[in-house]
Amino acid sequence: MTDAQVTIDVEPRERFSIAPDKLVSIIIPCYNQARFLGAAIESALQQDYQHFEVIVVDDGSTDHTWDVAARYPKVVAVRQQNQGVAAARNNGVRVSSGSYLVFLDSDDRLLPNALRVGMKQLLDHPECAFVFGCHRDIAADGTARSTHSFVGIEKDPYRQFLLYNCVYTPSTAMFRRDIFETETGFVSLFGGAEDYDLYLRIARKFPIFGYDEIVAEYRRHDTNKTGNNAQMLKACVSILREQKGYVRGNPDWEEAYQAGMSNWRRIWGERLVSQVWSRCKEG
Incomplete structure (x- = not known):
């Protein structure tokens, strides 16, 4: 993963007493999305699986992203010069402690079941590098819009990812940390689709599993990168x-x-x- 300078503000918290093999790290990269960040953080803190940490990486924002993150004493706040979402996610991995990783975009939300379901699916499929569920769309104000159809994984995940990106939003996926010790991590060359590049590299080497349960909400608004x-x-x-x-x-x-x-x-x-x-x- 690409090296970058970071300033880390760590509040004393329970994560240091939790066994790493049970800990999930929720990593939230944020660049000038302060208006949505609070909702993303609160969705992470409201998980019904209790062994987690939340890390917000401020990617050199010029709005009040840092102030929003600082309001939450249970959040680990990381600040870096503006380098893009790939570097922000990679730096979040560096300072995290969990054996399992979830990348929540700062304008999206997790449902309360996300970590519990993701952990169950990874335990049920120990051969898989990551698992992913479904999402539903929400409007800019957070109201529900629609639910996307489930896309299952065939026996050859690489072939399927060559055809299309099966994981609509990274927030629906849970990764084993080990993968980031053998793979490069997110690469900054592919602005807006860094996650797709990672999925393809993983799918060439490891099994992947998709399950038909909604675990995240994807917010549609005027500054979506996919726009x-x-x-x-x-x-x-x-x-x-x-x-x-x-x-x-x-x-x-x-x-x-x-x-x-x-x-x-x-x-x-x-x-x-x-x-x-x-x-x-x-x-």
Whole structure:
């Protein structure tokens, strides 16, 4: 993982007396999302699985992100120069103590069952590097919008991730910490889709399991990174191109690679065209 300077403000808390093999670290990277951060933190603190720590990484915010994090005595607050969400997540891993990791985006929320269900699924599937559940959309004000369909994992997770990103939002996933000791972590080259790159690298080597239970809420608002269609198109295509050397010689993977390229160009290309057309109509 990329090195970065961080300033750490640690409040005395129970996490130091909890056995690491039972501890879940909830890592919340935040850049100028102070208006949503409190809700994210509170959703993390309201888990019905009690062995957890919450770490907020302020990625050089210019709003009052640091002040919001400081209101919560049970939160470990980390501050870094602005380096992006990948570096923020990686630095959160560095200062964390848990054997299990959840990456909660600062504008999203966990449901109270998220850690309990994730832990159960990892214990039930000891061969898996990570597990993930479902999410529902919420509006900017937090009201419910819709629930997304469950996407299960086939016996070849790498092939499936070549086709599309099965994990809609990182907040639905729980990772084993060991994975971050063997993998690079999140890479900053792929703005907006750093998680997809990580999933593909993990799926090449380890089993993954998806389960049909809602564990997180994805907030739709005017500053979502996934709203930048041009950036997302470039990132997803670049990530898939990184896989070209790995799929060569495997007919199933080669076919999935080509289909995945078509899928991403269609999905983000159509949205980009629609976005440009709307702006043209607005004058």
